[in-house]
Structure formats: structure tokens, C-alpha cells
Amino acid sequence: MTSKALQIAEAIQTLFETPALTGIGAGGVQDDPDYAFELRDLPFVAVYLGDEGEADRALIGAHDHTVTVKVRITAKKGGVSGKSALASCDPLHVETYARLMSAPTLGGLALDVRQGGIIRQRDVLEVPVAYTEIDYAVDYRTTETSLEN
Amino acid sequence: MSAFATLQQRTNAAVMAKLSDAATLDGVAVVGKFLDDSAMAFNGIYGDKPIFELDGIDGVDHRNKTLAIGTESYIVRECKPNNRNRSTLLTLELA
Numbered sequence: 001m002t003s004k005a006l007q008i009a010e011a012i013q014t015l016f017e018t019p020a021l022t023g024i025g026a027g028g029v030q031d032d033p034d035y036a037f038e039l040r041d042l043p044f045v046a047v048y049l050g051d052e053g054e055a056d057r058a059l060i061g062a063h064d065h066t067v068t069v070k071v072r073i074t075a076k077k078g079g080v081s082g083k084s085a086l087a088s089c090d091p092l093h094v095e096t097y098a099r100l101m102s103a104p105t106l107g108g109l110a111l112d113v114r115q116g117g118i119i120r121q122r123d124v125l126e127v128p129v130a131y132t133e134i135d136y137a138v139d140y141r142t143t144e145t146s147l148e149n
Numbered sequence: 150m151s152a153f154a155t156l157q158q159r160t161n162a163a164v165m166a167k168l169s170d171a172a173t174l175d176g177v178a179v180v181g182k183f184l185d186d187s188a189m190a191f192n193g194i195y196g197d198k199p200i201f202e203l204d205g206i207d208g209v210d211h212r213n214k215t216l217a218i219g220t221e222s223y224i225v226r227e228c229k230p231n232n233r234n235r236s237t238l239l240t241l242e243l244a
Contacts, residue, residue, distance in 0.1 A: 039196035074194065125188055125196030126223075126243040 003147040004109065005049060005067040008138050011106040012069055013047040021045065021095055023079070033072045039125055043075040043092055050135060058141070066139050068116065071096055074131040085130035086120055093132050100136065111139040165204050172201060172218040174211060174225075180204045181236070183218050199223060203237040206230055211239055 002010075009031070016029045023043055030037075033046035050068030058064040073096065079088030097115065104113040116135035123129050143149060150158075170183040181203040188198040201216055201223075211228040216239060223241035231238040 033191065034193040037194050039194060042194070074191065121191065123190035123194075124198075124242075125190050125194070126199050126241070127196075128242070129190050129194055129196075131191060 001148060004140055004142055004149065005052060005065070005147070007148075008067060008106060008109050008140060009047055009049050009069050011109055012071070012100065012136075015099055015103060015106070016045055016047065016071075016096055021092060021099075023092070033074065033131075037074070039076060039127070039129070042129065043073065043079050043088065045092060045096060046070075046072045046074075048072075055142075057144070061144055062141050063144050064111070064139065064141050066137050069136045069138050070133055071100075071136060072131050072133040074129065076125075076130075077128040085128045086122060086132065089120075089130060089132040093134065097134070106138075109140060111141060113138050169204065170201075170218055172216055174203075174216050175214045179216075181239075199241040199243070201225075201239040201241060202231065203239055206234050206237055211237070215244060216241060 013029055013031055021028070024045065025041070028041070028043070029045045029047065031046065032048055037044050048070050050070045052065060052067045055063040055065045073089045073092045075085055075088035075092070077085040077088065079085070080091060100113055104110065114137050116137045119133045121131055165180055168182060169180045172179050172181065172183065181201050184200045184202060185197045187195065189195055201218070211225045214225045216223045216225055222244040224244050225239045226242045227240035229238050
């Protein structure tokens with residue numbers, strides 16, 4: 001049993017895995033940003049579920065939901081030659097956005113996808129590292145009796 | 150110099166000779182200890198926090214100089230007195 005919200009997050013992850021994003025190695029797209037990577041693995045992309053608001057009864061027998069799916073892109077300084085860590089996140093932000101917006105229904109799972117807020121954070125290891133985390137609001141519909149379809 | 154101070158100086162020199170790491174700062178040999186503790190960023194990215202503890206205080210701003218140690222080169226990003234002015238901490242970034 002898998003909720004439609006998780007199906008959506010997994011569909012987005014698959015969308016980013018194949019074909020491989022530019023500069024992303026094997027396993028460079030994961031479902032969780034925590035404890036998954038070492039500095040040499042960067043850049044990477046993590047796709048995971050965020051919050052979800054109250055469902056709306058748009059039709060009799062159906063519920064409309066909006067789930068936040070978080071896409072975190074982490075990179076290190078020089079990931080893009082001569083650029084800062086934050087700037088090195090930018091090409092993957094552009095590429096993942098384009099890929100998601102070219103398939104906004106995710107094969108029929110979603111009604112619509114739009115970009116929400118963005119958080120940018122920086123830190124320092126032996127080189128500076130940074131991430132850009134994008135909230136995507138994904139609208140989807142389920143029957144009133146199941147979260148799966 | 151008192152007998153104690155002389156002994157302290159000799160002891161320190163002996164310890165540094167034994168424990169220090171060979172390094173150069175902009176091509177000039179320096180004496181100090183390389184520390185490369187493991188660190189983590191963002192609750193999940195593993196890496197290191199390289200620091201070179203330069204023996205003594207020379208009053209020079211070493212920022213942006215290149216510290217070479219072994220096969221690695223680092224850029225000095227921060228330079229500050231340490232250990233009650235007995236050493237200088239150089240915070241490093243992998244070049």
C-alpha cells in the first residue's frame with residue numbers, strides 16, 4: 001500500500017534518475033538527504049515529501065490534495081568550474097525544473113505541479129558546500145475512500 | 150632566560166620535532182601540526198575540517214597563502230592566534 005503522495009515523490013525521483021542529470025553519478029538521486037552522501041559524491045539531488053494541507057472535496061466521491069515535494073540540490077564550490085557552491089547548484093535547479101515542468105501530470109498521478117518557495121543554505125567542510133531546496137506544490141486527486149488512487 | 154623557561158623551550162622543540170607535520174606556506178617550510186578532523190554538513194554530508202596549527206605567533210596575516218602538505222594543497226582562509234598566543238590556527242580550504 002502506497003499513498004498517492006508517496007507515489008508522486010517516487011515518480012519525480014524516477015523522472016530525475018533516467019536519463020541521468022548532467023554531472024550526476026550513479027545513485028546521485030536519492031529519497032532522503034540525510035546521511036546519504038560524502039563530499040566526493042556531490043552534486044546530488046534528494047526528492048522527499050514535505051507537508052500537506054487540508055484536502056478539498058471538489059467532486060462528490062473525490063478529494064483534491066496539494067502535497068509539497070521537496071527537491072534538494074547539494075553541490076560544492078567548484079562543482080561548476082570557478083563558481084561558488086551555491087552557484088554550482090543552479091544548473092541542476094534549472095534542469096530538474098525543466099524536466100518536471102515537461103511532465104507536470106507525472107503520467108496521470110498529478111493534476112498540476114508548480115514551484116513554491118526556495119531555501120538556500122551554505123556550510124563549510126574542506127570546501128564550501130551549499131544546497132538549494134525547492135518546494136514543489138503538487139495537486140492530485142484521490143477517491144474519498146482511499147489515499148492510494 | 151630562567152632555567153624553567155629554557156627547559157620549557159627545549160621540551161617544546163623536542164615535542165614539535167617529533168610530532169610536527171612537514172609543510173610549506175607559499176613555498177617556505179613551516180613547523181606545525183596538521184589536524185584533519187571529520188565533520189558533517191547539513192546533517193548528512195561527510196567531509197573534513199582541515200586546520201594547520203602553526204607553532205608560535207609571527208604576527209603575519211597568512212590568509213590566501215597556499216599551504217602544501219603531502220600531496221595536497223590548501224588555501225588559508227582564516228588565520229588567528231591560538232592557545233594563549235603560543236600557536237596560530239590556519240583554517241584551510243582544499244585548493
